[in-house]
Amino acid sequence: MTHSVRSIAHPADSTATRALRKVAIVAAFAAITMPGAADAKMVLRPGVFDGTWNVIFATQAGNCSSTNSVPFTVTGTRVSSAGGGKVTGGISRAGVVSVSIQVGASHASGSGRLVGNSGSGRWKGIITGDRCSGTWQATRT
Known part of the structure:
Protein backbone atom coordinates (compact mmCIF):
# COMPACT_ATOMS: atom_id res chain seq x y z
CA MET A 1 0.00 0.00 0.00
CA THR A 2 1.38 3.38 -0.99
CA HIS A 3 0.58 6.66 0.74
CA SER A 4 1.31 10.00 -0.75
CA VAL A 5 2.83 12.70 1.40
CA ARG A 6 -0.20 14.92 0.86
CA SER A 7 -2.63 12.35 2.23
CA ILE A 8 -0.66 12.13 5.50
CA ALA A 9 0.55 15.75 6.00
CA HIS A 10 -1.51 18.38 7.74
CA PRO A 11 -2.38 21.45 5.67
CA ALA A 12 -0.45 23.78 8.04
CA ASP A 13 2.64 21.56 7.77
CA SER A 14 2.60 21.57 4.00
CA THR A 15 2.34 25.39 3.91
CA ALA A 16 5.34 25.73 6.24
CA THR A 17 7.23 23.09 4.27
CA ARG A 18 6.57 24.90 1.00
CA ALA A 19 7.76 28.19 2.49
CA LEU A 20 10.97 26.58 3.78
CA ARG A 21 11.57 24.96 0.40
CA LYS A 22 11.21 28.34 -1.34
CA VAL A 23 13.73 29.92 1.04
CA ALA A 24 16.17 27.03 0.50
CA ILE A 25 15.80 27.24 -3.29
CA VAL A 26 16.37 31.01 -3.31
CA ALA A 27 19.44 30.65 -1.06
CA ALA A 28 20.88 27.83 -3.19
CA PHE A 29 20.26 29.80 -6.38
CA ALA A 30 21.99 32.87 -4.91
CA ALA A 31 25.00 30.81 -3.83
CA ILE A 32 25.33 29.19 -7.25
CA THR A 33 24.80 32.30 -9.36
CA MET A 34 26.90 34.69 -7.25
CA PRO A 35 29.95 32.78 -5.96
CA GLY A 36 32.18 35.78 -6.59
CA ALA A 37 30.31 37.86 -4.04
CA ALA A 38 31.19 35.50 -1.18
CA ASP A 39 34.80 35.21 -2.42
CA ALA A 40 35.11 38.99 -2.69
CA LYS A 41 34.08 39.44 0.94
CA MET A 42 36.81 37.03 2.05
CA VAL A 43 39.43 38.74 -0.10
CA LEU A 44 38.43 42.23 1.04
CA ARG A 45 38.77 41.30 4.71
CA PRO A 46 42.47 40.58 5.25
CA GLY A 47 43.51 38.26 8.03
CA VAL A 48 45.49 39.54 10.97
CA PHE A 49 48.26 37.03 10.13
CA ASP A 50 48.47 37.78 6.38
CA GLY A 51 51.95 37.92 4.93
CA THR A 52 55.06 35.85 4.39
CA TRP A 53 56.42 33.90 7.34
CA ASN A 54 59.86 32.34 7.66
CA VAL A 55 59.57 29.05 9.55
CA ILE A 56 62.61 27.32 11.03
CA PHE A 57 62.19 23.63 11.86
CA ALA A 58 64.44 22.13 14.56
CA THR A 59 64.75 18.33 14.74
CA GLN A 60 64.56 16.83 18.22
CA ALA A 61 64.07 13.16 17.34
CA GLY A 62 65.17 11.15 14.30
CA ASN A 63 68.04 11.23 11.85
CA CYS A 64 67.10 14.39 9.93
CA SER A 65 69.12 17.55 9.46
CA SER A 66 69.07 19.64 12.61
CA THR A 67 67.41 22.75 11.12
CA ASN A 68 65.51 23.63 7.95
CA SER A 69 63.89 26.87 6.91
CA VAL A 70 60.74 27.12 4.76
CA PRO A 71 58.77 30.26 3.80
CA PHE A 72 54.97 30.18 4.13
CA THR A 73 52.30 32.60 2.96
CA VAL A 74 49.22 33.31 5.07
CA THR A 75 46.19 34.75 3.31
CA GLY A 76 43.02 35.01 5.39
CA THR A 77 42.54 31.55 6.88
CA ARG A 78 44.76 29.73 4.38
CA VAL A 79 48.41 28.76 4.68
CA SER A 80 50.31 28.00 1.45
CA SER A 81 53.82 27.78 0.05
CA ALA A 82 55.90 30.89 -0.52
CA GLY A 83 58.45 28.73 -2.37
CA GLY A 84 59.90 25.31 -1.65
CA GLY A 85 57.45 22.43 -1.76
CA LYS A 86 53.72 21.98 -1.46
CA VAL A 87 52.27 23.56 1.66
CA THR A 88 48.60 23.38 2.62
CA GLY A 89 46.93 24.36 5.84
CA GLY A 90 44.79 26.76 7.74
CA ILE A 91 44.83 29.27 10.54
CA SER A 92 42.07 30.40 12.86
CA ARG A 93 41.37 34.01 13.85
CA ALA A 94 42.99 33.18 17.20
CA GLY A 95 46.22 32.14 15.44
CA VAL A 96 45.92 28.36 15.80
CA VAL A 97 47.69 26.96 12.75
CA SER A 98 47.87 23.50 11.18
CA VAL A 99 49.90 22.67 8.06
CA SER A 100 51.08 19.82 5.85
CA ILE A 101 54.28 20.04 3.81
CA GLN A 102 55.45 17.82 0.97
CA VAL A 103 58.75 18.07 -0.86
CA GLY A 104 59.34 15.09 -3.15
CA ALA A 105 58.94 11.91 -1.08
CA ASP A 130 63.62 8.82 8.32
CA ARG A 131 60.85 9.38 10.88
CA CYS A 132 61.57 12.69 12.62
CA SER A 133 59.90 15.24 14.87
CA GLY A 134 60.67 18.50 16.57
CA THR A 135 59.65 22.11 17.05
CA TRP A 136 59.23 25.12 14.77
CA GLN A 137 59.63 28.86 15.21
CA ALA A 138 58.10 31.41 12.83
CA THR A 139 58.62 35.11 12.21
CA ARG A 140 56.72 37.36 9.84
CA THR A 141 59.07 38.90 7.26
Whole structure:
Protein backbone atom coordinates (compact mmCIF):
# COMPACT_ATOMS: atom_id res chain seq x y z
CA MET A 1 0.00 0.00 0.00
CA THR A 2 1.38 3.38 -0.99
CA HIS A 3 0.58 6.66 0.74
CA SER A 4 1.31 10.00 -0.75
CA VAL A 5 2.83 12.70 1.40
CA ARG A 6 -0.20 14.92 0.86
CA SER A 7 -2.63 12.35 2.23
CA ILE A 8 -0.66 12.13 5.50
CA ALA A 9 0.55 15.75 6.00
CA HIS A 10 -1.51 18.38 7.74
CA PRO A 11 -2.38 21.45 5.67
CA ALA A 12 -0.45 23.78 8.04
CA ASP A 13 2.64 21.56 7.77
CA SER A 14 2.60 21.57 4.00
CA THR A 15 2.34 25.39 3.91
CA ALA A 16 5.34 25.73 6.24
CA THR A 17 7.23 23.09 4.27
CA ARG A 18 6.57 24.90 1.00
CA ALA A 19 7.76 28.19 2.49
CA LEU A 20 10.97 26.58 3.78
CA ARG A 21 11.57 24.96 0.40
CA LYS A 22 11.21 28.34 -1.34
CA VAL A 23 13.73 29.92 1.04
CA ALA A 24 16.17 27.03 0.50
CA ILE A 25 15.80 27.24 -3.29
CA VAL A 26 16.37 31.01 -3.31
CA ALA A 27 19.44 30.65 -1.06
CA ALA A 28 20.88 27.83 -3.19
CA PHE A 29 20.26 29.80 -6.38
CA ALA A 30 21.99 32.87 -4.91
CA ALA A 31 25.00 30.81 -3.83
CA ILE A 32 25.33 29.19 -7.25
CA THR A 33 24.80 32.30 -9.36
CA MET A 34 26.90 34.69 -7.25
CA PRO A 35 29.95 32.78 -5.96
CA GLY A 36 32.18 35.78 -6.59
CA ALA A 37 30.31 37.86 -4.04
CA ALA A 38 31.19 35.50 -1.18
CA ASP A 39 34.80 35.21 -2.42
CA ALA A 40 35.11 38.99 -2.69
CA LYS A 41 34.08 39.44 0.94
CA MET A 42 36.81 37.03 2.05
CA VAL A 43 39.43 38.74 -0.10
CA LEU A 44 38.43 42.23 1.04
CA ARG A 45 38.77 41.30 4.71
CA PRO A 46 42.47 40.58 5.25
CA GLY A 47 43.51 38.26 8.03
CA VAL A 48 45.49 39.54 10.97
CA PHE A 49 48.26 37.03 10.13
CA ASP A 50 48.47 37.78 6.38
CA GLY A 51 51.95 37.92 4.93
CA THR A 52 55.06 35.85 4.39
CA TRP A 53 56.42 33.90 7.34
CA ASN A 54 59.86 32.34 7.66
CA VAL A 55 59.57 29.05 9.55
CA ILE A 56 62.61 27.32 11.03
CA PHE A 57 62.19 23.63 11.86
CA ALA A 58 64.44 22.13 14.56
CA THR A 59 64.75 18.33 14.74
CA GLN A 60 64.56 16.83 18.22
CA ALA A 61 64.07 13.16 17.34
CA GLY A 62 65.17 11.15 14.30
CA ASN A 63 68.04 11.23 11.85
CA CYS A 64 67.10 14.39 9.93
CA SER A 65 69.12 17.55 9.46
CA SER A 66 69.07 19.64 12.61
CA THR A 67 67.41 22.75 11.12
CA ASN A 68 65.51 23.63 7.95
CA SER A 69 63.89 26.87 6.91
CA VAL A 70 60.74 27.12 4.76
CA PRO A 71 58.77 30.26 3.80
CA PHE A 72 54.97 30.18 4.13
CA THR A 73 52.30 32.60 2.96
CA VAL A 74 49.22 33.31 5.07
CA THR A 75 46.19 34.75 3.31
CA GLY A 76 43.02 35.01 5.39
CA THR A 77 42.54 31.55 6.88
CA ARG A 78 44.76 29.73 4.38
CA VAL A 79 48.41 28.76 4.68
CA SER A 80 50.31 28.00 1.45
CA SER A 81 53.82 27.78 0.05
CA ALA A 82 55.90 30.89 -0.52
CA GLY A 83 58.45 28.73 -2.37
CA GLY A 84 59.90 25.31 -1.65
CA GLY A 85 57.45 22.43 -1.76
CA LYS A 86 53.72 21.98 -1.46
CA VAL A 87 52.27 23.56 1.66
CA THR A 88 48.60 23.38 2.62
CA GLY A 89 46.93 24.36 5.84
CA GLY A 90 44.79 26.76 7.74
CA ILE A 91 44.83 29.27 10.54
CA SER A 92 42.07 30.40 12.86
CA ARG A 93 41.37 34.01 13.85
CA ALA A 94 42.99 33.18 17.20
CA GLY A 95 46.22 32.14 15.44
CA VAL A 96 45.92 28.36 15.80
CA VAL A 97 47.69 26.96 12.75
CA SER A 98 47.87 23.50 11.18
CA VAL A 99 49.90 22.67 8.06
CA SER A 100 51.08 19.82 5.85
CA ILE A 101 54.28 20.04 3.81
CA GLN A 102 55.45 17.82 0.97
CA VAL A 103 58.75 18.07 -0.86
CA GLY A 104 59.34 15.09 -3.15
CA ALA A 105 58.94 11.91 -1.08
CA SER A 106 59.39 13.79 2.21
CA HIS A 107 56.32 14.95 4.08
CA ALA A 108 55.54 16.47 7.46
CA SER A 109 52.68 18.00 9.39
CA GLY A 110 52.73 20.55 12.14
CA SER A 111 50.57 22.62 14.40
CA GLY A 112 51.01 25.50 16.77
CA ARG A 113 50.10 29.11 17.22
CA LEU A 114 50.97 32.50 15.78
CA VAL A 115 50.78 35.61 17.97
CA GLY A 116 51.60 39.02 16.52
CA ASN A 117 54.67 38.61 14.29
CA SER A 118 55.96 35.30 15.68
CA GLY A 119 54.82 31.79 16.46
CA SER A 120 55.87 28.31 17.49
CA GLY A 121 54.71 24.73 17.53
CA ARG A 122 55.56 21.09 16.93
CA TRP A 123 56.03 19.02 13.77
CA LYS A 124 56.50 15.38 12.76
CA GLY A 125 57.05 13.58 9.50
CA ILE A 126 59.15 11.37 7.30
CA ILE A 127 62.12 13.20 5.81
CA THR A 128 64.23 11.33 3.22
CA GLY A 129 62.96 8.04 4.64
CA ASP A 130 63.62 8.82 8.32
CA ARG A 131 60.85 9.38 10.88
CA CYS A 132 61.57 12.69 12.62
CA SER A 133 59.90 15.24 14.87
CA GLY A 134 60.67 18.50 16.57
CA THR A 135 59.65 22.11 17.05
CA TRP A 136 59.23 25.12 14.77
CA GLN A 137 59.63 28.86 15.21
CA ALA A 138 58.10 31.41 12.83
CA THR A 139 58.62 35.11 12.21
CA ARG A 140 56.72 37.36 9.84
CA THR A 141 59.07 38.90 7.26
